[in-house]
Amino acid sequence: MKITKLFFGFIVFIGLLTTAQDKAFTLEEIWGGAFRTENLQSLHSMKNGTQYSVLEKDKVSGATNIEVYNYETGEKAKTLISSSSIEGLDSFQGYAFSKDENRILLSSEMEQIYRRSSRGIYHIYDVPSNGVFKVSEKKIQSPMLSPDGNKIAYVQDNNIYMLNFVTGQEIQLTDDGKKNEIINGITDWVYEEEFSFVRAFDWSADSNKIAFLRFDEKEVPEFSMDVYGKALYQKQDVFKYPKAGEKNAKVSLFIADINAMALDQVKLGEYKDFYIPRIKWTANPDILSVQVMNRHQNNLDLIFVDAKTKTPKVVLNEKDEAYIDITDNLTFLEDNSFIWTSEKDGYNHIYHYATTGELINQVTKGNWEVTQYYGYDKKNKKVLYQSVENGNINRDVYAITLDGKDKKRLSTKEGINDAEFSADFSLYINYFSNATTPYEYTLNNGTTGKVIREIKNNKTLLDNLAQYDVRPKEFSTIEVNGETLNMWMIKPKDFDPKKKYPLFMYQYSGPGSQMVKNSWHRANDYWYMMLAQQGYIVACIDGKGTGFKGAKFKKATQNDLGNLEVQDQIAAAKQLGALEYIDAARIGIWGWSYGGFMSSNCLFKAPNTFKMAIAVAPVTSWRFYDTIYTERYLMTPQENAKGYDSNSPINFVDGLKGKFLLVHGSADDNVHVQNTMQLVEALVQANKDFDWAIYPDKNHGIYGGNTRLHLYNKMTNFIKENL
Structure with missing residues (x-):
């Protein structure tokens, strides 16, 4: 076995802490926010190049302010706007400038919908006149100021509206929007989650045209979740969710010409079963760029559409044997x-x-x-x-x-x-x-x-941490299955290489991800330090399929998710278990989402390597997950049934020997609780003993109130009892 140190900065850190106290971390502190870092909120670089604005809250009055600072000196130049001066607006959560910075869009009363989508009340603040007005009495979605700052487009009830501040004219651009049937100007669930955008419209450079996507999801199968709440009867949340191999929404492209009061559909070509993951106007106000991708996501056309003739032209084509990642990097020069x-x-x-x-x-x-x-x-x-x-x-x-x-x-x-x-x-x-x-x-x-x-x-935080037994990450690499993999390890303070320690492994392992990186602690890192304080060694290895080491390494798991990645974690556990100071009979593993899929497989497929595992919100069969993500890596179930079933934990429950904790939120719109229920049924029919917990009305993040604290108490106790 070969483990190579990557750098030794942590040794210096240990030296700095030799005089520190030995205060232990607690879950109440970790999830109560005691170790949060200070940051710069909603920073915007002003067009003059010499100033920037940030969102700040007045600690005395509680008002929200947009403060402008000088870059060079750091001195505050002015308070641009304060919620205390706006009647009926106690505070706001975000802001966006028009291109000329004469108008500011203020968001308040924000209501989360899914991971990236929200609706809220929006106000327009006119900087020259200090005037303020509300865009709509109703909550709206994804508002966007036109480049000239004189108009705004937004979505309400699945339809697009345009309001002209100068003329006072409001135009409803579409009228066929209907929940679970037609969406105009914003994305459906699967586009939002997997293509990472919500606003599906864009203004032309001259502020005269709006291009937008329309989603016809009438034929997309529905998924429903019970939302229990506190009433006598539960409610159902019903939404369109295309699972792998099922029908997607039919997407189409439209261009609205505001001056001509015209709305035209753009025919992009002879595409079938395709995606439009991005639209963006070029520097030319009459040329729209459109990215069109096939369902397998391994062929992408960049198309320029002439807004006058509605004629499309493919200017760039990308092909890949596996898949092509969508980004927001496309930038048009003058x-x-x-x-x-x-x-x-x-x-x-x-x-x-x-x-x-x-x-x-x-x-x-x-x-x-x-x-x-x-x-x-x-x-x-x-x-x-x-x-x-x-x-x-x-x-x-x-x-x-x-x-x-x-x-x-x-x-x-x-x-x-x-x-x-x-x-x-x-x-x-x-x-x-x-x-x-x-x-x-x-x-x-x-x-x-x-x-x-x-x-x-964040020196104040660092000073606060000086009283704690901070356990540093030791970065290294490990040779596993012919690859050099990145790893970190956290050890107890009085580490003795002649003693035997239980090993608790964390991983995520999803395509393109990275858990081993040289960054400051997240909440989980303090938990790992807490476990180290209690005598555990914690380690994390990024196996094949993870990111930032080239396309070949990242795409090695193509069409076979959960095979090579699981082999890497098992092999790494065996290698680490062979170290003098690791108790090979006491190795555990955990993960969330894709990581829960992995930890379940590791425990079931390597029962003699892992003593226990925790799986939180796991995918247990990729047949239950959405089209865009799953088919990107596995094709459809109809084309690659083996890729879906050979690595599904549901099919390997007979291998369970160790202790298993399974956790899910009942209102998880992303990885449905169906995954856990199907695995539970398989475990029951195999007569396997296991522990499980369902958090009512909690989504994929499983948070809110004391939820995270309860979850981590449960996991900590499970580790103590079983590892």
Whole structure:
């Protein structure tokens, strides 16, 4: 077995804590928010390039303010707006500027729908006149100001509306919207969850046209959930959810010309059973870009539509043997040439294309991944991006010229660096953390990366943690099944390599994910430290199929989810169990969602390796999950039945020997509780003993009130009793 240390920063951290107290972490503190970091909320770079705005709450009055600060000095320039000055608006949760920053859209009374969607009450604040008005008396969805700031489009009851502030004219662009039948301008459940967007409309650059998607989901099968509440009778939440192999909504594209009062459908071509994961107007107000993808998601056309003639033209085609990831990186330059990211050379990189679709050049190259695209600095002809070039558990900020030359690493500290650039790219706020440093926010020069000043740090949190027995993550790699896998491990304070310790493993393992990275702690990390304080070693390994190591590594699990990933976790457990200080008879594993699918399989398929497992909100058969995610990696059940059934935990319950805890929320709209119920039935029929818990009316996140605290108490007790 080969385990290689990646870096030794944690040793320094241990040294800093030698004088620290030995206070133990508690679940009440962890889930009560005692270790939350301070951040910058809703930061917006002002168009002048010298100032930025943030959302702040007045601790005395409780009012919500948009405060404007000077980048260079950090001094507050002004309070742009305060909810205390708006009649009937005690506070607001978010804001968005018009392009000219003369109008601000304020959101309040927000009501969550699914993971990304919400509806709320919206007000428009006119900066020059200090005037305020409410967009609608009803709660609306996904409002968007036009580029000229004079209009707003929004969705209400599945229909699109447009309001002209100057004329006072309101136009209802569609009238056929109906729940569970027709949706205009926002996405259906599966698009929202898997293509990561809700607003399905966009304004043209001249503010005269709106392009939008229409979803006809009449033929999509319905899923229903009982919502128990506190009334005498439960209610049913019924919504359209296309499971793998079932019918999707029929999606179509429309363009509304506001001036001409015309609404036209755009025929994109002879596509059948297809997706439209993105629409976006180009710099030319008469050219709309549309991305069209086949159901297998391995063939993508970038189409330019002439808004005058409604004529489509394919300007770029991408193919992949496995699948193509959808991003928001498409950026149009002033000449309508465009920036595009692709994995076509085996790694995710940035490309520059002419408006005709002809490749001008590949901007970034190398055996590493671009992880974020920040934008294009037209003055200096620089592309700004984030990548894992400095090790795939780290992130750094880079600048490179559009022709792929003069690459410069702007960030300097090893860990996770992220950037928020000023409107003119001359400055940026660097968000930095690593496994031993909570979030630091600094103002940096956009050309050199030099730190100009510190904006905010979390030294208070670090000082607070000095009294605790903080257990650092030790980063390393482990050779498993012919691959070098990233790993971290947390050990008890008085670790003695001659003693035997139980091992508790955590993983997620889903395609493109990453759990082993050099970043500051999340709530679960404090839980792992708490377990280490109680004598457990906790470890995490990112196996095959996870991200940021190239397309080949990420797509190794294609058409066979839960096979190679499970083999990697089992092999890693065996290797770690062979270490002198690991008790091979006391190895446990846990995971949530995809991780619960994995932990169940590991326990059932390797009963002599794992003593116990916890599965929270697990997929237990991919036949129960949605079309877009599942078919991206497995094709349809009709095409690949083996890929669905050979790795379903339901089919391997006979292998259960150890202790098993199964947890689910009854109102999980994402991974339906059906998954757990089917697994429970299989376990019962196999006469297997196990523990399980259902949290009433809780969704995939299983939170609210004391819910998380209760769940983690339950899991902690289960670990203590069975490992």
